Amino acid sequence: MQISKQKKLEMLRSLLLSRKFEEALTELCKIENKIPGMMILCTGQEAVGTGVCAALEMEDVIITNHRSHSHLLAKGADPKLLMAEIYGKKTGCNKGKSGTLHLAVPEINAPCTTTVVGGGPPIAVGRAFAQQYRKEKNVTVCFIGDGATNEGSFHEAVNLASLWSLPVLFVCENNLYAGAQRYEEHTKVRNIAERAAGYAIPGVVVDGNDALAVYTSAVEARARAVAGEGPTLIEYKTYRWRGHGESDLQLYQPKDEIEVWQEMCPIPKLRDELLAEGLISPDELGEMESRMDAIVKDAILFAEESPYPEPHEALQDVFA
Amino acid sequence: MQQLGMGQAINQALREEMFRDPDVFLAGEGIGTGIHHSPMLPTAGLLKEFGPGRVKDTPVSEAAIAGLAVGASVAGLRPVVEIMFNPFFTLASDMIVNHAAKLRYLSGGKSSFPLVVRMKSGAGIGAGCQHSHNLEAWVAHSPGLKVVMPATAADAKGLLKSAIRDPNPVIFIEDIMLYFVPGAVPEEEYLIPIGKADVKRQGKDVTVATWSKMLGVAMKAADQLAREGIEIEIVDLRTLVPLDKDTVLGSIRKTGRLVVLHEATRTGGFAGEVAALAMEEAFESLKAPLRRVTGPDIPVPASPPLERFYIPDEEKLIAAVKDILK
Numbered sequence: 313m314q315i316s317k318q319k320k321l322e323m324l325r326s327l328l329l330s331r332k333f334e335e336a337l338t339e340l341c342k343i344e345n346k347i348p349g350m351m352i353l354c355t356g357q358e359a360v361g362t363g364v365c366a367a368l369e370m371e372d373v374i375i376t377n378h379r380s381h382s383h384l385l386a387k388g389a390d391p392k393l394l395m396a397e398i399y400g401k402k403t404g405c406n407k408g409k410s411g412t413l414h415l416a417v418p419e420i421n422a423p424c425t426t427t428v429v430g431g432g433p434p435i436a437v438g439r440a441f442a443q444q445y446r447k448e449k450n451v452t453v454c455f456i457g458d459g460a461t462n463e464g465s466f467h468e469a470v471n472l473a474s475l476w477s478l479p480v481l482f483v484c485e486n487n488l489y490a491g492a493q494r495y496e497e498h499t500k501v502r503n504i505a506e507r508a509a510g511y512a513i514p515g516v517v518v519d520g521n522d523a524l525a526v527y528t529s530a531v532e533a534r535a536r537a538v539a540g541e542g543p544t545l546i547e548y549k550t551y552r553w554r555g556h557g558e559s560d561l562q563l564y565q566p567k568d569e570i571e572v573w574q575e576m577c578p579i580p581k582l583r584d585e586l587l588a589e590g591l592i593s594p595d596e597l598g599e600m601e602s603r604m605d606a607i608v609k610d611a612i613l614f615a616e617e618s619p620y621p622e623p624h625e626a627l628q629d630v631f632a
Numbered sequence: 633m634q635q636l637g638m639g640q641a642i643n644q645a646l647r648e649e650m651f652r653d654p655d656v657f658l659a660g661e662g663i664g665t666g667i668h669h670s671p672m673l674p675t676a677g678l679l680k681e682f683g684p685g686r687v688k689d690t691p692v693s694e695a696a697i698a699g700l701a702v703g704a705s706v707a708g709l710r711p712v713v714e715i716m717f718n719p720f721f722t723l724a725s726d727m728i729v730n731h732a733a734k735l736r737y738l739s740g741g742k743s744s745f746p747l748v749v750r751m752k753s754g755a756g757i758g759a760g761c762q763h764s765h766n767l768e769a770w771v772a773h774s775p776g777l778k779v780v781m782p783a784t785a786a787d788a789k790g791l792l793k794s795a796i797r798d799p800n801p802v803i804f805i806e807d808i809m810l811y812f813v814p815g816a817v818p819e820e821e822y823l824i825p826i827g828k829a830d831v832k833r834q835g836k837d838v839t840v841a842t843w844s845k846m847l848g849v850a851m852k853a854a855d856q857l858a859r860e861g862i863e864i865e866i867v868d869l870r871t872l873v874p875l876d877k878d879t880v881l882g883s884i885r886k887t888g889r890l891v892v893l894h895e896a897t898r899t900g901g902f903a904g905e906v907a908a909l910a911m912e913e914a915f916e917s918l919k920a921p922l923r924r925v926t927g928p929d930i931p932v933p934a935s936p937p938l939e940r941f942y943i944p945d946e947e948k949l950i951a952a953v954k955d956i957l958k
Contacts, residue, residue, distance in 0.1 A: 373707075375703070404740075405740070405742075406738060406739050406740035406742070407740035407741070408740075409737055409738055409739070409740045410738040410739065410740070414735075414738040416735065416738055416739035416740075416742060416743055418739065418742045418743050419742075423706045423707075423735075423739070423742075423743045424706060424731070424735045424738070424739065424743055425738075426730075426731060426735075428726055428730050428731070431726060431727070431730065431731060433699070434695050434696050434698065434699020434700065434702070434703070434727055435699050435702045435703040435706075435727070435731060436699075436703060437696060437699055437700055437703060438699050438700040438701060438702050438703020438704040438705070438706075438707075438711070439703035439704065439706060439707055440703070441700055441703065441704050441709075442703065442704045442707030442708070442709050443707070445657065445685070445704070445709060446707075452703075464695065465695040465696070465699065465726065465727075468691075468693035468694075468695045468696035468699075469695075469696050469699060471691060471693065471696070472690065472691060472693060472696045472700070475691065476688075628741065629736060629737050629739075629740055629741035630736070630737050630775055630776055631736075631776070631778075631800050632736065632741075632744050632746075632799035632800050
């Protein structure tokens, strides 16, 4: 598949923004009482959100999960509003109600994030049903991890999506860990994608650290869905650099394994390719990096300077 | 005025709302081509009338049905989904309790989930405890859900139409036995507001607060008590969330005595909530300690005499009323 220069640069930009955003969060989490709650990061997995969202139109919908930063940034969420929400500030995209784990950005068609493992697929089915009901030529993407595919809700949802030929992309980021369990300890099939056969839908395995391969596979699955041919289960093989929360010491994860995967980092992979093809010069790359740094700095400044909500605002937004 | 069972009244409500709003669709197990073909059942005939695009027979997949409602409603559709029996709500509960109820709040009010979950509830069909279990207190305890439990066919129709138009998730619990109890239902279009209780009988001596099928028990008890010169006032809550505190408290202040009557088991039941309301906000009016008349803390048994024992009846209510009048 021919991928335009603009698309490739857009993906590199998205990878860099996501990485810098999360690297900043890693540092902020080390400062006591700076960031409330848990902090679950997708560092190292950015090629999935980047590649998939690059294949989407604005009207396409994403339903994401607890490792959502990269998905949301790639879909076009405002980093300032995300950061303020992560800080628990009034100016955050959800007025401080969601925190980092449940970021919802309806403006970019990311109406809800669920942190209940396996919660996303049934909702994605409903959202895609609405697209089919209204004869929209759009799709819903459901981002899940490998662990979520062991929830019953995943199987109910895929079955229904297949049965009704709903325009859904079940995007599984197989990062080899679910909580503190290695993939082999929680799932017997070698590839999650094999499960697609049980629902008579295509299941594909793709290198999840290769943004261009991710993009290509998502374009194909999207085309199928829009054509009324139903859902696809795409398994992206990737790796979880950070733990299940920044307080997780990752004692169950071999150090050399982490290093091997860090060698396969999605950013240099795309960057070097673009440099070699002459699609970006070293100077332009430096400029792009500085711009992403500035965006993240601005977001942090905005969050720091924003006020907290008033306690009584906790009572708002329960009912419409 | 037309005489309809609650199932038929609900059928009219669904039909009228589907004609009014093309965003309304139905989904559930066997709601179109049901195993049972009684015209008394709520979704009878709707598949034929509206077609399989809007009346969706689903696989036996409660989580998927509920998720369908959550996802479709956030897109602005108005799903009315059916969970066949109240106990099966446990299979759908993640989608409803963790998602439908909370996602609006988590979004800071940006996303809305205008869905209705209809569930058949109540003992009396001899099916035993995995088909008969009143779980209204579970859902009422989850902020973000409205909870409606109509007692009459007319109320069911007006309340369901309001539920479908409500911008929030509404849990609509229908007692199966009421499907077959005829009641007067107005011919013309009408809505009954969610969150408004109804005084179904005026009285001066004791307030009986109740809902759903137990209204019938209260009405029969009232006739018997009246013959002995005791006038109970019957407040049908109709909606548990939001609770119409003013009507309940107004009645307690008038009579000075309260009995709360429901079919669900006792411990943690919604009667406790009504009782606490009375204590906190109308204690000065109470002339005697209040009473609860409820099902016992057991799963609903199947054998007829055991099931009859489970369901609160007039005798138990009358005993409680007389007890606090002593």
